[in-house]
Amino acid sequence: MIDHAAVSFWLETSGDDLAPRPALDGSTDADVAILGAGMTGLWTAWYLARRDPSLRIVVVEREIAGFGASGRNGAWCAPDLNISMSRLARLHGEDAARRMQQATYDAVDEVGRACAEAGIDAGFHKGGELIVARGPQGEPALVDSLGEYRRFGFGERYRLLDAGELARRVRIRGAVRALASDEGAVVHPGRLVRGLARAGERAGVRIVEGTPVTGFRPRDAGGPATLVTPRGDVRAAVIVLAGEAYLAELPALHRQLVPLWSLIVLTEPVSDALWAEIGWERREIVASTRLSVDYLSRTEDGRILFGGRGAPYRFGSPIRPEYDRHAPTHERLKGFVRDWFPSLADVRFTHEWGGPLGMPRDWHPTIAFDPATGIATARGYIGHGVSTTNLAGRTLADLITGTRSPLTELPVVNHRSPDWEIEPFRWIGVRYAQWAIGRLDERAAATGRPPTGRSLAERIAAH
Numbered sequence: 001m002i003d004h005a006a007v008s009f010w011l012e013t014s015g016d017d018l019a020p021r022p023a024l025d026g027s028t029d030a031d032v033a034i035l036g037a038g039m040t041g042l043w044t045a046w047y048l049a050r051r052d053p054s055l056r057i058v059v060v061e062r063e064i065a066g067f068g069a070s071g072r073n074g075a076w077c078a079p080d081l082n083i084s085m086s087r088l089a090r091l092h093g094e095d096a097a098r099r100m101q102q103a104t105y106d107a108v109d110e111v112g113r114a115c116a117e118a119g120i121d122a123g124f125h126k127g128g129e130l131i132v133a134r135g136p137q138g139e140p141a142l143v144d145s146l147g148e149y150r151r152f153g154f155g156e157r158y159r160l161l162d163a164g165e166l167a168r169r170v171r172i173r174g175a176v177r178a179l180a181s182d183e184g185a186v187v188h189p190g191r192l193v194r195g196l197a198r199a200g201e202r203a204g205v206r207i208v209e210g211t212p213v214t215g216f217r218p219r220d221a222g223g224p225a226t227l228v229t230p231r232g233d234v235r236a237a238v239i240v241l242a243g244e245a246y247l248a249e250l251p252a253l254h255r256q257l258v259p260l261w262s263l264i265v266l267t268e269p270v271s272d273a274l275w276a277e278i279g280w281e282r283r284e285i286v287a288s289t290r291l292s293v294d295y296l297s298r299t300e301d302g303r304i305l306f307g308g309r310g311a312p313y314r315f316g317s318p319i320r321p322e323y324d325r326h327a328p329t330h331e332r333l334k335g336f337v338r339d340w341f342p343s344l345a346d347v348r349f350t351h352e353w354g355g356p357l358g359m360p361r362d363w364h365p366t367i368a369f370d371p372a373t374g375i376a377t378a379r380g381y382i383g384h385g386v387s388t389t390n391l392a393g394r395t396l397a398d399l400i401t402g403t404r405s406p407l408t409e410l411p412v413v414n415h416r417s418p419d420w421e422i423e424p425f426r427w428i429g430v431r432y433a434q435w436a437i438g439r440l441d442e443r444a445a446a447t448g449r450p451p452t453g454r455s456l457a458e459r460i461a462a463h
């Protein structure tokens with residue numbers, strides 16, 4: 001039996017009763033059947049129910065709502081995708097890249113608006129975003145990012161801060177420059193995802209928990225599409241596969257996503273005296289330019305959340321609860337907190353956790369619906385799902401109801417990523433990239449020179 005409150009600080013402090021809802025009690029029919037009660041599944045259900053209250057919508061969840069990445073993340077609700085505008089432009093054209101970026105800004109605001117409409121107290125706070133160069137090696141990446149935003153017409157939303165300007169906002173050891181914008185927000189992901197489940201139910205959505213989906217079947221010869229579970233089938237005109245990283249466990253999708261762990265440490269509430277030294281009054285979401293990824297947020301109750309990658313990929317892409325904790329990575333993250341904020345040398349860490357991200361082979365998110373098979377899905381957000389799941393929910397609602405809209409014309413719609421390699425090649429490639437990216441960061445920090453962008457690992461990561 002999993003202790004759901006121990007999964008993350010967010011579920012522990014969601015204020016919601018985490019006791020599982022009743023499981024599926026035999027086969028049933030629906031209009032829309034959704035695998036997964038994370039933000040993708042629940043936003044999709046909520047927007048669909050709002051649009052057409054007569055729809056019979058069933059969400060099938062193996063554990064409890066918010067058990068996956070949605071209840072564990074770094075609280076960043078940011079207008080960022082894991083795919084750059086330049087790459088989107090190369091693949092889909094400049095206009096498509098621009099529309100995609102605009103949609104991510106809109107998604108951040110829509111999370112705040114929709115939470116207010118649905119009566120969800122998700123702690124949405126739009127304090128902006130800071131990407132920090134901790135040493136000269138980080139500066140070119142900031143300048144390049146600003147250049148990219150300018151090229152696509154979003155430059156006025158971003159500003160380079162020098163060390164003094166940054167220090168007036170937040171004091172970070174070694175920070176020499178930052179790229180600032182007002183666009184990012186911070187949320188309480190536990191209250192958001194658990195609140196969404198309640199809001200969906202108020203709108204007529206049925207959520208069954210403790211019910212694993214073991215397979216699915218497309219619509220055929222006029223028959224419904226089906227989610228298969230040991231407790232019965234859910235037959236529906238449309239099924240939505242919203243299990244993100246966990247979809248890799250289903251044989252039919254096994255090679256579509258690699259599960260990669262992101263891990264988090266959380267401090268105790270920091271004293272007012274220490275906050276006065278650190279600053280960070282606006283509660284911006286903060287990251288550095290390291291390739292290995294680090295992300296920080298300041299919680300409503302005055303703690304520092306520090307997240308990062310680094311836990312090793314496991315051969316064959318298994319997902320097990322014990323992978324949510326990886327002592328060497330968690331210790332490294334605690335060291336980073338003390339390094340960024342030396343005044344926190346004695347701070348206590350009260351929580352550590354982690355969870356799997358779904359990594360597509362081409363790093364390209366997908367929001368898809370095939371009316372012929374009745375199968376819809378949205379996945380591959382990597383570390384940027386908090387706002388993108390909302391975008392996915394609205395887009396899937398349009399696709400499923402046959403509503404043409406600017407969302408259904410976005411370049412992520414009906415994208416199909418290539419499969420990952422079979423093992424052992426997948427393991428060799430991912431582990432190599434993880435190792436090499438760590439080395440590049442170490443070398444950049446030691447020399448003060450940025451990575452060249454030409455190494456094999458960077459080319460894999462930028463792919």
Ligand SMILES: Cc1cc2nc3c(=O)[nH]c(=O)nc-3n(C[C@H](O)[C@H](O)[C@H](O)COP(=O)(O)OP(=O)(O)OC[C@H]3O[C@@H](n4cnc5c(N)ncnc54)[C@H](O)[C@@H]3O)c2cc1C
Pocket residue numbers: 035036037038039040041060061062063064065066067068069070071072073074075076077078211212213214242243244245246247262263264295307353354355356357378379381382383384385386387388389
């Ligand atoms: C540690 C961590 C930090 C992150 N930080 C950020 C951040 O700060 N900002 C950001 O934007 N993004 C972040 N992300 C990514 C973001 O959280 C995810 O992209 C997003 O929550 C994905 O939502 P989802 O609903 O698609 O998937 P999930 O939240 O993973 O939900 C999938 C659900 O499906 C259920 N499920 C899976 N398989 C089955 C099955 N076979 N049968 C029944 N149910 C099933 C799972 O139990 C789960 O509840 C982070 C992720 C992690 C893990």
